[in-house]
Amino acid sequence: MRIVFMGPPGAGKGxxxxxxxxxxxxxxxxxxxxxxxxxxxxxxxxxxAQSYMDAxxxxxxxxxxxxxxxxxxxEDARPGFILDxxxxxxxxxxxxxxxxxxxxxxxxxxxxLTVDVDVVVARxxxxxxxxxxxxxxxxxxxxxxxxxxxxxVSLVEVYQDRGLLVQVxxxxxxxxxxxxxxxxxxx
Ligand code: AMP
Numbered sequence: 001m002r003i004v005f006m007g008p009p010g011a012g013k014g015x016x017x018x019x020x021x022x023x024x025x026x027x028x029x030x031x032x033x034x035x036x037x038x039x040x041x042x043x044x045x046x047x048x049a050q051s052y053m054d055a056x057x058x059x060x061x062x063x064x065x066x067x068x069x070x071x072x073x074x075e076d077a078r079p080g081f082i083l084d085x086x087x088x089x090x091x092x093x094x095x096x097x098x099x100x101x102x103x104x105x106x107x108x109x110x111x112x113l114t115v116d117v118d119v120v121v122a123r124x125x126x127x128x129x130x131x132x133x134x135x136x137x138x139x140x141x142x143x144x145x146x147x148x149x150x151x152x153v154s155l156v157e158v159y160q161d162r163g164l165l166v167q168v169x170x171x172x173x174x175x176x177x178x179x180x181x182x183x184x185x186x187x
Contacts, residue, residue, distance in 0.1 A: 010119075014033070017084035029081050031067065056140040056146075058088060061089055083096075089152070108185070115170045
């Protein structure tokens with residue numbers, strides 16, 4: 001099963017993708033987590049990504065696409081995966097399509113977690129305090145939401161047109177959201 005999670009920053013994609021990953025036994029691939037791990041380790045990729053992340057901007061497609069392309073070749077991703085935070089641009093959609101068609105595979109479901117922006121801001125400010133993320137200050141956060149609106153929200157329609165989109169209210173109780181997603185992907 002190949003699943004893509006969409007939704008604005010703070011919608012709960014990471015939490016739900018991790019829970020679904022355990023339930024379905026397929027890896028949770030978060031581009032944000034991979035970037036953060038590289039930033040922490042001080043790799044060239046991390047050094048390149050950090051200034052974009054700290055400003056709330058997207059890391060350039062060339063860098064991001066190469067990273068995902070590499071990750072999807074790992075053995076654990078062969079039976080399926082849950083992508084969290086990718087694709088985020090029209091170019092990334094095309095790139096993902098190309099990666100999958102080369103393997104004669106395809107996306108099965110795109111899950112959009114829908115949320116109210118004010119609730120998202122409150123959630124992210126809380127998460128920033130808990131996790132010490134440097135890209136969750138209020139100013140950067142507003143930029144991240146703007147970038148999502150400018151570059152990513154239109155992808156929802158792309159996947160809707162393909163008949164792959166499932167919309168789930170991301171504001172419910174965590175377990176209830178997971179149950180709702182599981183029943184949809186299993187039906
Ligand atoms: P996330 O944890 O998914 O919110 O990602 C944190 C940050 O990593 C984003 O604000 C971007 O700077 C960068 N990032 C993650 N995924 C992507 C992507 N698909 N394309 C470009 N930048 C990304």
